[in-house]
Amino acid sequence: MTGGMTRPLSRRARVLLPLSVLLVVLASWEAAVQATRTQGLVPHPGGVLWSGAQLTANGVIFQAMSGSLARVLIGFLFGACVGIPLGLAVGAFGTLDRALRPVLDALRSIAPIAWIPMAILWLGVRGNAALFVVAYGAVFPFIVNSSQAVRQVDRRLLSAARALGAGRWVMLRSVLLPSALPMIFTGARIALAFAWASIIAAELAVGIKVAGHGRSVAGIGQLMVETLYVKRDVDALVFYMLVVGLVSFAIDAGLRRVQERLLPWKSH
Amino acid sequence: MEKPLDELVRLQGVGMVYQSSRDGERVEALAGIDFSVRRGEFLTVVGPSGCGKSTLLSLIAGFAAPTSGSVLFEGRPVDGPDPARGVMFQEYALFPWRTVAGNVEFGPFARGVDAATRRARAQTLIDLVGLKGFERRYPHELSGGMRQRCALARMLANEPTLWLMDEPLAAVDLQTRIILQDELLRLWGDARAGAQRPTVMFVTHGIDEAVLLADRILVLGRRPGRIKEVLEVDLPRPRAALRGSAEVARLTAHLWELIRDEAAQAIAEETQ
Numbered sequence: 001m002t003g004g005m006t007r008p009l010s011r012r013a014r015v016l017l018p019l020s021v022l023l024v025v026l027a028s029w030e031a032a033v034q035a036t037r038t039q040g041l042v043p044h045p046g047g048v049l050w051s052g053a054q055l056t057a058n059g060v061i062f063q064a065m066s067g068s069l070a071r072v073l074i075g076f077l078f079g080a081c082v083g084i085p086l087g088l089a090v091g092a093f094g095t096l097d098r099a100l101r102p103v104l105d106a107l108r109s110i111a112p113i114a115w116i117p118m119a120i121l122w123l124g125v126r127g128n129a130a131l132f133v134v135a136y137g138a139v140f141p142f143i144v145n146s147s148q149a150v151r152q153v154d155r156r157l158l159s160a161a162r163a164l165g166a167g168r169w170v171m172l173r174s175v176l177l178p179s180a181l182p183m184i185f186t187g188a189r190i191a192l193a194f195a196w197a198s199i200i201a202a203e204l205a206v207g208i209k210v211a212g213h214g215r216s217v218a219g220i221g222q223l224m225v226e227t228l229y230v231k232r233d234v235d236a237l238v239f240y241m242l243v244v245g246l247v248s249f250a251i252d253a254g255l256r257r258v259q260e261r262l263l264p265w266k267s268h
Numbered sequence: 269m270e271k272p273l274d275e276l277v278r279l280q281g282v283g284m285v286y287q288s289s290r291d292g293e294r295v296e297a298l299a300g301i302d303f304s305v306r307r308g309e310f311l312t313v314v315g316p317s318g319c320g321k322s323t324l325l326s327l328i329a330g331f332a333a334p335t336s337g338s339v340l341f342e343g344r345p346v347d348g349p350d351p352a353r354g355v356m357f358q359e360y361a362l363f364p365w366r367t368v369a370g371n372v373e374f375g376p377f378a379r380g381v382d383a384a385t386r387r388a389r390a391q392t393l394i395d396l397v398g399l400k401g402f403e404r405r406y407p408h409e410l411s412g413g414m415r416q417r418c419a420l421a422r423m424l425a426n427e428p429t430l431w432l433m434d435e436p437l438a439a440v441d442l443q444t445r446i447i448l449q450d451e452l453l454r455l456w457g458d459a460r461a462g463a464q465r466p467t468v469m470f471v472t473h474g475i476d477e478a479v480l481l482a483d484r485i486l487v488l489g490r491r492p493g494r495i496k497e498v499l500e501v502d503l504p505r506p507r508a509a510l511r512g513s514a515e516v517a518r519l520t521a522h523l524w525e526l527i528r529d530e531a532a533q534a535i536a537e538e539t540q
Binding site for chain 1: 366407
């Protein structure tokens with residue numbers, strides 16, 4: 001609720017008010033931890049800042065981040081390469097849809113994370129299991145949105161294009177594809193959010209063993225497991241959580257930007 | 269088998285039955301339509317809602333085939349859409365991902381006309397329909413009237429022999445509608461001699477519009493749509509000057525007489 005009985009806030013107050021609330025919360029949090037001497041068990045803002053500075057300075061956070069992001073990207077691209085063509089085909093051909101629907105629905109209903117034990121069994125713990133989970137999770141948003149995009153193509157636009165002389169190729173490339181694009185792109189955003197969420201979970205599950213080997217690139221999830229069990233650094237854990245949130249925010253904001261640039265006729 | 273030269277479209281015993289997408293029921297939209305559209309005439313089509321006006325138009329456009337009878341265009345059976353038969357839709361049906369210029373260029377683009385030629389032609393048409401300065405806008409940035417101008421220019425870019433217009437002005441407000449009527453007449457060649465005008469088949473709900481624009485009015489009766497009457501409109505052109513005149517009012521009243529009962533019936537059935 002904005003407004004109500006009160007006068008609307010000035011622009012400066014709109015920034016300063018939430019900011020000061022945040023500062024008060026952080027300060028009382030810090031004070032509470034200091035007063036109860038529970039550092040090491042309960043994270044506190046000062047410790048988070050300190051750990052964050054260290055992990056940034058020695059580059060650990062960047063290594064872990066690039067390891068995780070690389071897997072997300074590969075899994076996401078795999079999802080696009082499989083999901084978009086499959087989705088388009090399923091959307092365009094009713095027979096194929098009917099044939100594959102039960103299988104796809106069944107697979108889609110299984111949470112990607114539930115595959116982890118199997119993935120570890122087949123692919124080992126060196127990052128490939130996590131990659132599998134990410135790719136698996138990313139495929140379905142692409143399938144669902146691509147097929148829906150084809151089904152929802154405005155029939156009148158198809159008629160208009162035919163009346164204007166469009167042949168098969170022009171129809172496909174210059175009518176069907178552009179009209180499906182916004183929805184596919186929305187699918188991509190969902191897929192990437194899924195991928196990022198499941199990479200953390202997958203790395204958490206796969207984690208600890210890899211961290212000891214030092215051979216494969218440990219991701220941020222693995223780093224969190226290590227931080228929890230080996231280093232027992234609660235402040236670093238909170239710092240990782242913040243970074244994870246920040247990255248997913250940045251990814252979505254970036255994709256929205258791309259969407260606005262590529263699809264200027266749909267601004268959402 | 270010499271056919272008269274002034275016959276552009278010929279409908280022979282045309283009937284259309286389709287399955288309703290809502291309840292799967294058989295709907296007889298048109299029955300026993302025998303009619304010819306003369307080359308160069310402005311024909312308006314009126315009738316109560318559900319009389320198959322739009323169906324008739326889509327048969328001539330080639331979007332669907334009649335379940336009985338035949339549709340001939342320039343003496344040949346219609347099998348599918350063709351750029352010679354331009355279509356304008358009620359809800360514009362502009363490509364939202366193309367700018368005004370991109371939409372107008374689409375026809376020539378689809379038929380493989382080279383970029384320079386189609387650009388030049390599009391610009392001419394954009395100027396002609398009064399959209400100069402809006403070439404780079406997308407349809408969602410345009411008003412209803414401007415979208416309809418864009419749709420008109422897009423249709424004209426293919427230089428069609430026949431303009432098939434399905435209630436093109438139904439979605440714009442009254443003032444815009446009057447302005448667009450005048451512009452449509454101007455583009456068609458209201459002030460020129462009849463021989464060089466394109467042929468127009470214009471479906472409308474507006475009976476005053478039907479009178480003001482037309483050389484002939486095709487009146488359809490409802491369900492299944494049959495030809496109820498064909499009215500000749502012997503009023504001088506240009507027509508814009510006759511807006512609100514006694515002759516137009518008299519013909520409009522007559523037309524209303526013809527369709528009043530069925531229109532009322534249609535409304536009664538729709539509200540059930």
